Amino acid sequence: MRIGTLKESYVADAALFDSRTQRAWLVVAAACLVLLPFVANDYWLYMACLVAINIASSAGLNMLTGYTGLVSLGQAAFMGLGAYTVAILQIRWGTPLLLNLLAGGVVAMLGGVVVGVPSLRVKGLYLAIVTIAATFIAHFLFANLEFTGGTSGLSMSPGRLFGVELDTSFRLYWLIVPLTMLMLLGAANLFRTRIGRAFIAIRDRDISAEVLGIPLLRYKLLSFGLSSFYAGVAGGLWAYFFRVITPESFPLSMSIFFLAAIIVGGMGSTLGSILGAVFMTMVPEVLKLVFDLLPASTNLAVLLSPVRLIIFGALIVGFLIFEPLGLAEMWRRIRRFFHLWPFRN
Amino acid sequence: MMDWGYLFEVCLTGLAGGGLYALAALAFVLVYKATRVVNLAIGELLMAGGYLFFTFAAMWALPLWLAIPAAVLASGMLGGLIERLVIRPLLGEPPISAFMVTVGLGSILVGLVEIIWGADQRRLPDFMPTKPVMVGDAFLAPKVFWGAVIAAVFIAAVLLVFRYWRGGVALRATASDQAAAYVVGINVPRVFSLSWVVSAMLAAVSGIIVGSIGGISSSMGVFGLSVLVVVIVGGLDSVLGALVAGLIVGLVEGLAAAYLGGEFKLLATFVVLVGILMVRPYGLFGTRDIERL
Amino acid sequence: MTTAAVLSGSGDAEPLLVVHELTLAFGGVRALSGVGFAVQPGSITAVIGPNGAGKTSLFNTISGFYRPSAGHIRFKGQDITRIPAPLRARMGLGRSFQNIALFRGMTVLDNIKLGRHAHLKTNVFDALFYLGRARREEAELRRDIEERIIDFLEIDHIRHAPVSALSYGLQKRVEMARALAMQPEILMLDEPVAGMNREETEDMARFILDVRAEWGVTVLMVEHDMGMVMDLSDHVVVLNFGQVIAQGVPAQVQADPEVARAYLGSGNVDELRRKLQAAAPQRQEAA
Numbered sequence: 028m029r030i031g032t033l034k035e036s037y038v039a040d041a042a043l044f045d046s047r048t049q050r051a052w053l054v055v056a057a058a059c060l061v062l063l064p065f066v067a068n069d070y071w072l073y074m075a076c077l078v079a080i081n082i083a084s085s086a087g088l089n090m091l092t093g094y095t096g097l098v099s100l101g102q103a104a105f106m107g108l109g110a111y112t113v114a115i116l117q118i119r120w121g122t123p124l125l126l127n128l129l130a131g132g133v134v135a136m137l138g139g140v141v142v143g144v145p146s147l148r149v150k151g152l153y154l155a156i157v158t159i160a161a162t163f164i165a166h167f168l169f170a171n172l173e174f175t176g177g178t179s180g181l182s183m184s185p186g187r188l189f190g191v192e193l194d195t196s197f198r199l200y201w202l203i204v205p206l207t208m209l210m211l212l213g214a215a216n217l218f219r220t221r222i223g224r225a226f227i228a229i230r231d232r233d234i235s236a237e238v239l240g241i242p243l244l245r246y247k248l249l250s251f252g253l254s255s256f257y258a259g260v261a262g263g264l265w266a267y268f269f270r271v272i273t274p275e276s277f278p279l280s281m282s283i284f285f286l287a288a289i290i291v292g293g294m295g296s297t298l299g300s301i302l303g304a305v306f307m308t309m310v311p312e313v314l315k316l317v318f319d320l321l322p323a324s325t326n327l328a329v330l331l332s333p334v335r336l337i338i339f340g341a342l343i344v345g346f347l348i349f350e351p352l353g354l355a356e357m358w359r360r361i362r363r364f365f366h367l368w369p370f371r372n
Numbered sequence: 373m374m375d376w377g378y379l380f381e382v383c384l385t386g387l388a389g390g391g392l393y394a395l396a397a398l399a400f401v402l403v404y405k406a407t408r409v410v411n412l413a414i415g416e417l418l419m420a421g422g423y424l425f426f427t428f429a430a431m432w433a434l435p436l437w438l439a440i441p442a443a444v445l446a447s448g449m450l451g452g453l454i455e456r457l458v459i460r461p462l463l464g465e466p467p468i469s470a471f472m473v474t475v476g477l478g479s480i481l482v483g484l485v486e487i488i489w490g491a492d493q494r495r496l497p498d499f500m501p502t503k504p505v506m507v508g509d510a511f512l513a514p515k516v517f518w519g520a521v522i523a524a525v526f527i528a529a530v531l532l533v534f535r536y537w538r539g540g541v542a543l544r545a546t547a548s549d550q551a552a553a554y555v556v557g558i559n560v561p562r563v564f565s566l567s568w569v570v571s572a573m574l575a576a577v578s579g580i581i582v583g584s585i586g587g588i589s590s591s592m593g594v595f596g597l598s599v600l601v602v603v604i605v606g607g608l609d610s611v612l613g614a615l616v617a618g619l620i621v622g623l624v625e626g627l628a629a630a631y632l633g634g635e636f637k638l639l640a641t642f643v644v645l646v647g648i649l650m651v652r653p654y655g656l657f658g659t660r661d662i663e664r665l
Numbered sequence: 666m667t668t669a670a671v672l673s674g675s676g677d678a679e680p681l682l683v684v685h686e687l688t689l690a691f692g693g694v695r696a697l698s699g700v701g702f703a704v705q706p707g708s709i710t711a712v713i714g715p716n717g718a719g720k721t722s723l724f725n726t727i728s729g730f731y732r733p734s735a736g737h738i739r740f741k742g743q744d745i746t747r748i749p750a751p752l753r754a755r756m757g758l759g760r761s762f763q764n765i766a767l768f769r770g771m772t773v774l775d776n777i778k779l780g781r782h783a784h785l786k787t788n789v790f791d792a793l794f795y796l797g798r799a800r801r802e803e804a805e806l807r808r809d810i811e812e813r814i815i816d817f818l819e820i821d822h823i824r825h826a827p828v829s830a831l832s833y834g835l836q837k838r839v840e841m842a843r844a845l846a847m848q849p850e851i852l853m854l855d856e857p858v859a860g861m862n863r864e865e866t867e868d869m870a871r872f873i874l875d876v877r878a879e880w881g882v883t884v885l886m887v888e889h890d891m892g893m894v895m896d897l898s899d900h901v902v903v904l905n906f907g908q909v910i911a912q913g914v915p916a917q918v919q920a921d922p923e924v925a926r927a928y929l930g931s932g933n934v935d936e937l938r939r940k941l942q943a944a945a946p947q948r949q950e951a952a
Binding site for chain 3: 037219238241
């Protein structure tokens with residue numbers, strides 16, 4: 028039973044993992060992540076990479092929607108910007124992989140600023156509507172501009188990192204997972220500083236926040252820019268992973284996917300981003316499994332897409348009504364139970 | 373050399389389309405005024421109305437005079453159901469929750485439509501006169517014209533009801549001050565339900581007309597995006613704004629489609645949206661929220 | 666007393682805050698009309714008046730939340746009328762709110778740390794990597810808050826509690842702590858003891874006096890508790906219907922028939938004095 032932990036310095040109190048047990052678990056988790064690629068089969072490696080990409084993007088969206096309280100339905104558009112940037116750089120100029128990813132993030136971030144400036148001045152609601160419009164505009168641009176390959180999109184050769192060609196899930200794993208870890212760490216760190224606190228203040232009570240010294244527009248733009256940057260990098264990773272990018276790759280339903288991920292996982296919590304992304308990525312897989320098991324006609328395959336839509340929507344509605352703090356809160360409840368055991372409360 | 377005749381035609385068509393936007397925007401404003409909920413699924417409610425009409429008129433082959441009211445009423449019931457099951461539980465929560473719930477709702481509606489009716493585009497049975505309409509020398513597609521007329525009739529009806537019927541007054545009262553409305557004896561939850569029911573019905577009428585003109589499909593919800601632009605331009609809580617902005621946006625889209633090409637419609641809408649946000653963030657007629665510190 | 670008289674008369678130092686001919690109109694409603702007064706450094710100034718007199722509107726205008734339709738505000742000799750609210754906070758204008766405005770998603774400690782926002786330097790890059798500057802600044806901030814504010818306001822037992830779990834009195838104290846974290850030169854307290862019982866009011870009064878004594882902070886407060894106002898203040902400004910109807914030292918204001926009229930309806934100063942004394946014994950008992 029663990030009731031409290033003794034801290035002997037302020038720095039220790041501010042640490043992310045603040046007890047020996049937590050640090051031990053962290054080491055175990057790290058070990059698992061390192062071992063996984065060697066014991067998993069191709070399918071699970073593929074899933075692991077996909078999950079990691081989704082975690083990175085969710086962490087970005089959570090920063091904006093969960094912590095700062097600004098709903099965005101443009102995550103897909105910004106991931107698309109990142110993906111296309113990476114693809115174009117790779118195909119046309121063969122620039123180094125890490126540089127491409129950075130560029131993808133920056134381009135997405137600039138897109139975010141362009142979208143954010145008009146829509147963040149007054150209500151957060153406007154951001155949501157403008158981001159929906161942005162998703163369609165992005166699709167329009169991707170499909171109609173020549174250098175984005177038009178409706179057939181772009182396909183690229185595998186990326187190279189330190190001389191190694193990243194053409195299998197195994198190899199991509201070593202790019203995607205550490206990068207995602209870094210991004211998660213960044214997000215967690217943010218909320219130990221004044222920047223993160225400012226974001227939460229904006230969500231909870233933005234008018235008072237301004238009087239207390241937080242320039243609202245600047246910080247809202249910062250939040251949106253950061254979250255778009257994350258989306259752009261995630262999109263770049265997506266590009267290296269799938270290697271085929273078309274305008275249809277980043278539809279509005281993808282934005283809804285990520286919104287569902289943070290609602291289900293837990294808004295305003297780094298753990299929530301992880302849990303939500305894992306859950307949402309696995310749901311379509313479980314669905315596919317169920318469909319495969321059903322003794323039926325191939326007709327059912329066509330139902331996969333709408334059933335997914337219904338499930339995403341139902342998850343959003345269900346969690347918002349019944350468990351607004353998401354899986355992260357359920358997790359915390361379970362932990363509390365074990366900490367206090369054998370006492371009840 | 374400017375073809376004024378063509379311009380006039382394009383403007384008329386645009387304005388007629390704007391009438392439809394105005395009707396759907398009215399549906400949105402109704403719910404916002406009564407419950408302060410931003411219904412992002414307005415486009416999907418419109419789509420639901422179109423599909424319900426399709427079911428009654430085409431699939432069950434009901435006569436038109438039965439199918440249309442049936443579709444509208446069924447939509448109303450859908451609206452009431454949504455309010456009760458999904459919106460009411462979120463009453464005390466921050467408004468952002470209800471907002472996100474409507475996103476989920478839209479997704480569910482699209483999925484349901486695709487499962488039940490398939491994702492392909494369908495044609496709705498014609499029920500409007502087919503004689504071409506001429507305004508002076510300008511040609512107006514009959515469906516567009518009659519669609520706008522029907523929309524105008526419904527808008528007028530709603531405005532009158534709002535103004536003179538007790539329920540309409542109750543709606544306005546609840547919109548401005550819930551607590552006071554309770555005190556005066558207004559059944560606030562019933563008003564909430566009513567607003568969603570009527571809103572869904574109006575959206576259904578809009579959907580039936582839009583569907584009649586361009587067919588119905590599971591991606592009809594994109595119409596909702598233009599409606600959202602209309603309500604932002606007009607002011608989220610302004611009925612007059614919905615009407616005026618509907619016409620404006622319809623006009624702009626019509627001009628863009630005619631002179632730049634159909635794909636530019638959305639771009640034009642977006643430009644209008646951004647323009648208005650920069651100049652008048654509360655919309656043309658919206659009330660500026662005076663927030664208390 | 667007019668603003669001019671106050672400015673030229675008492676106080677050898679330059680006033681810390683000067684409000685001059687301040688007018689605030691919302692459509693047809695005039696929340697403030699030609700309000701003027703000065704706040705001397707190191708003083709405790711109270712703004713009083715019946716409900717709806719415009720006291721909170723005055724505070725909100727000084728904070729920068731509302732833009733006045735006429736008049737100006739000078740702080741530390743500088744005209745701040747057009748300066749945006751966050752910059753005024755950085756200049757040293759600290760504030761607490763009438764209805765508690767704590768951020769429910771954060772703990773007590775984080776709320777207090779937020780007060781220091783405008784004075785911190787950590788930028789996005791520092792924050793993401795949390796090395797060097799961010800880490801040092803946060804540690805320094807924490808130490809400063811613990812030693813100077815948390816101990817001072819006696820809230821060490823709740824520092825990690827989520828603010829939504831606290832009682833009203835404690836929340837008010839956290840509000841005060843956050844305002845202090847702003848390193849204010851002038852602390853604007855909007856009804857600091859509203860809704861508090863006698864004991865909590867005593868504590869808050871003591872904190873306010875200590876804040877002035879130990880920190881050298883000037884206090885400007887809106888208050889309804891007449892006992893506290895009369896006991897603590899060096900200068901009182903009386904508002905009614907958005908106008909200043911009287912100002913001066915507490916004794917002067919108590920004897921002003923205009924004030925009596927505003928509160929009691931009649932200009933009967935004796936009745937006013939009696940009512941104020943009825944409020945005062947609670948405080949004398951405790952002393």
